[in-house]
Amino acid sequence: MVLVFAESPRGQFKKSAFEAVTYGKKLADALGVSCVALTLGPLHDAGLLGEYGASRVLNNNNTAFEHFDSQVYAKAIADAATQLGAKVVILSHTSTGKALAGRLAVRLKAGLISGANQLPQIESGSLLVEKSVFSGKALAQYKLNGAVNIISLMGNAVKPEMTGSKLEPETIQLTVTPGKIKIKELKTQEGTVPLPEAEIVVSAGRGMKDPANWGIVEELAATLGATTACSRPVADSHWRPHHEHVGQTGIAIRPNLYIAIGISGAIQHLAGVNNSKVIVVINKDPEAPFFKAADYGVVGDLFEVVPKLNEAIKKYKAAN
């Protein structure tokens, strides 16, 4: 049986949960077993996971699960996996999943690959899982040898697919222990899709010259429904907030479309974005290294090109 832990921060599923269930369902089909989804904490609509292919949806709505504490969650998920006899456990490679994966692997004495970028190959019953390593500069394939194995799935690696129908969630009894972490406050950036989940990212670098010039970048992002990002020196000089910093020492992302504006394309920057499906580079220097990693390039002054691109996209959106 494949058990998928579907995250529901503050009672809501995010895209990563649907991706994880879709992935779990496909893997379960390939192994000829069933796919069961587990949710923790009070939830509005747990049964929704049935639409993404889960054959059962289990929930435990103890208030201890209202806030995330890896120690408390890992005990509960391991308990569920053991009760159900799960052979594979799927997590999302999110802040929550990363804090859980290692704990679960130890508790369940399981093999673990975190950040898988596609479905495993199955070779005489064993799972061969590929992930990106060396900050996107290479791929590594591992064979999982545990009696139980855990895979955490990179965001945007699979597309959520609705192959089933809504289910009635069942309650599962689980070990609940009090945690040692107390959440005091949660500050969220309202209104925008967080960078790791964004399908389109508009990113800008030192070529912008001054933080006051960011209006054209924000307008382009708004037209595209994109999330904004930046290069490291831009975040280091406090032109933009830290959480926008992408690259080897920032966040690694893999959107469908990454638009780089006034960024030279240093190797450490590329390390965080080179898994993007399509890369567009706007730079006035035809020798900028970023063009070597780009799918489409525009050699020109960003202060002229970006507003023009914005107008062209508006025109396209109005016509479609």
Place this chain on the structure above:
Amino acid sequence: MKLLVCISQTPDTTAKISFNADSTEFNSAGVQFIMNPYDEWYALVRACELKESLGGQVTVLHIGPAANETTIRKALAIGADDAVRIDADPKSAAFVAFQIAEYARKENFDIIFLGKETIDYNGSEVGAMLAEFLDMPYVSYASKLDVQGNIATLDREIEGGIESLEVELPCVVSAAKGMAEQRIPNMRGIMTARTKPLQELPAAPFEALEQLNRFTLPPAKAGVKLIDPENMDELVRLLHEEAKVL
């Protein structure tokens, strides 16, 4: 406070990545190795700052061969008081976490620090495994850390926001950008580092459940298509019709 900082060694950020002939091993010929940036810039520096303001001791722990001692000496030059090297090839995250746990279990550390991930294998696995081996709370991706008595106050990065929380010590913390500022070791630090204690320990047996099959390099890009800066309609058309991302 008794603080432990786990440091790893990774290829330099500009290193060219290549593999041996049967693609099962990283080719380290000509590659410069550095202390993993998150371990150095954030975890180690914050631990040193806490010791400087609250008193105590910072120990650094590294799992690796004797050749990696320059990395350990650098950590001592930045401000750690003593070091432990467990003599083994750090083959897997679980192996590393197990070794750290075996050592830390006997030492009663208040906080065990790691970087949020290594820049080579990018697993972000060791901290969580270690916390589970020791049955301690774990705060990952922490961008801020303060301590008062036996309570630590932390900010933790989550998707689209920051969670502020309190945790009872002892705990395991993985450090991200914001927790501290990079420190360049000064001359005095470098001199004293030479004489600070460095203990060598053997590794405990542990069997990993993951086996590396092969490395591959990602497929090369087809090459950039240049678009006339006066014709952004063409770029939009290509993004829609050819790349299918609009």
